[in-house]
Amino acid sequence: MSFLLSEREVVLKSWPPDRPLKEVVWVTLVAKGFETNEEAAAFGEHLKTSVAIVCLATKQGVDMGEGNPTSSVNEAWLREQGALGQRERLVDDIHGLTVVPDDDLNKIMHISGKGSVTAAPGLFVESMHELEKSPSNQPKRAILGVHLLNFACMNPEALAKAVLAFSAVEELGQGEGWSEKQRALINELASQLEESGAGDVEKLEIADGLRRSFFRLSLRQGVKRVLEELGLADQIREWDRLYSIRSGLFHGTTQLSATETSKFANEALDFCGRIILLKARQEGVQIPEIANSNFGDF
Numbered sequence: 004m005s006f007l008l009s010e011r012e013v014v015l016k017s018w019p020p021d022r023p024l025k026e027v028v029w030v031t032l033v034a035k036g037f038e039t040n041e042e043a044a045a046f047g048e049h050l051k052t053s054v055a056i057v058c059l060a061t062k063q064g065v066d067m068g069e070g071n072p073t074s075s076v077n078e079a080w081l082r083e084q085g086a087l088g089q090r091e092r093l094v095d096d097i098h099g100l101t102v103v104p105d106d107d108l109n110k111i112m113h114i115s116g117k118g119s120v121t122a123a124p125g126l127f128v129e130s131m132h133e134l135e136k137s138p139s140n141q142p143k144r145a146i147l148g149v150h151l152l153n154f155a156c157m158n159p160e161a162l163a164k165a166v167l168a169f170s171a172v173e174e175l176g177q178g179e180g181w182s183e184k185q186r187a188l189i190n191e192l193a194s195q196l197e198e199s200g201a202g203d204v205e206k207l208e209i210a211d212g213l214r215r216s217f218f219r220l221s222l223r224q225g226v227k228r229v230l231e232e233l234g235l236a237d238q239i240r241e242w243d244r245l246y247s248i249r250s251g252l253f254h255g256t257t258q259l260s261a262t263e264t265s266k267f268a269n270e271a272l273d274f275c276g277r278i279i280l281l282k283a284r285q286e287g288v289q290i291p292e293i294a295n296s297n298f299g300d301f
Contacts, residue, residue, distance in 0.1 A: 004124055006131040008050060011036070013131075015124060024124055040102050047100040052141055055149050056283060057130045059276065060294035063122050064156030068099030086110075130291035139287030148175050148279035152272070161261075161268035165249055168268075168275035172242075175282060176225025233281045238274075245271050273298055 005014045011034055018029040032050060037043035051067050058065035072095035081087040087110055094109045095101070103109050142149065148171035155167035196210035223246075227239050248267055251257025259267065277298040284290050 004128055006128045006135075008034075008053060008131065008135060009046070011046065013050060015128065035105050037102075037105070043102045044100070047102065049141065051100060052146065052149075053131065053134055055146075055153055056142070056288060057127060057134055057291055059149050059152050059156065060280065060291040060297070061122065061126060061130055062156055062276075062293075062297040063127075064153045066098075066154070066157060068097070070097060070099035070101065072096060073098050126293060130293055133289060133291040137287060137289035142283040142286040142288050144175060145279055145282040145286055145288075148172065148275075149283065152276050152279055155272055155275075161264045162252065164268040165271040168271045169246065169249060172226055172229065172275045172278050173222050175279065176222060176227075176229045229278065229282070233278065233285065235278070235281070241274060245274060 005012050007013070014033045015024075016031045016033060017024045017027045018031045019027065020031075024030065032054065034043075034046060034050065037046065054065060054067065074096055076093065078087065078093040081093060082089075087093060088108075091108050091110045092104075094103050094111045096111050151167050151171040151174070155164045155171070158164045158167065193210040196206050199206065223243075226242060227236075230236055230238050230242070245267070248257060248259075249271070252259065252264070252267075280290050280294055280298055
């Protein structure tokens with residue numbers, strides 16, 4: 004099964020390769036024909052970002068790894084055992100992005116395991132085709148939120164799922180700041196305190212605190228600014244409702260059953276996922292249509 008990304012064919016394969024997709028935990032995405040390692044690595048990063056967006060939109064979640072090997076095997080021992088030919092090279096089983104020579108001499112050793120895939124790969128490939136139509140499928144501000152929400156989708160623990168979802172939106176809000184008018188008012192207040200507080204250490208300390216500490220929005224103010232920019236100003240009450248449940252659970256003032264906690268986590272994921280995907284769309288990404296079913300109309 005394959006799809007095109009930036010006019011280059013990407014082949015979706017099961018891993019280990021001798022088993023069908025429905026029986027494996029891991030898959031590989033293979034693209035060939037690059038002239039340099041640098042070109043291949045750049046395309047690989049582009050592919051990872053695209054996969055993260057699609058897996059969030061399809062509400063499946065994906066762990067693309069950090070480029071680290073999953074195991075280690077002694078190459079000399081393999082040659083002694085006849086498991087590696089004279090011209091063949093041993094390639095690490097990398098969890099993440101790796102670039103290897105484009106020939107048939109690569110040998111990857113792996114440890115077998117059991118698993119299941121519950122989502123049809125056709126939906127993934129179709130969504131990748133949709134994403135390719137984007138004016139830009141590389142969001143800048145929304146990208147960390149996309150990654151955090153992928154981890155939230157994968158996490159089996161309800162509270163961890165909710166925390167990751169909230170963190171994705173809070174991080175997005177940290178890029179916000181006071182407006183020019185607000186900064187002018189802060190400076191004006193600080194100046195008034197300085198003028199009236201000659202010799203009054205406490206007043207001067209407050210003025211200094213105004214100038215140094217209040218130039219960054221609070222978490223809630225940052226989130227509110229993000230919602231306003233996305234045309235969701237009326238959703239701040241829903242954010243407050245969900246966040247108050249989160250705070251209550253972590254501070255012991257709210258008690259929920261396992262079923263209620265799971266329902267809350269899914270509500271948080273849906274709400275935060277919609278915000279992050281809308282931000283990605285604002286940055287030029289064409290969100291795959293399946294997101295409408297999982298996160299509301301786009």
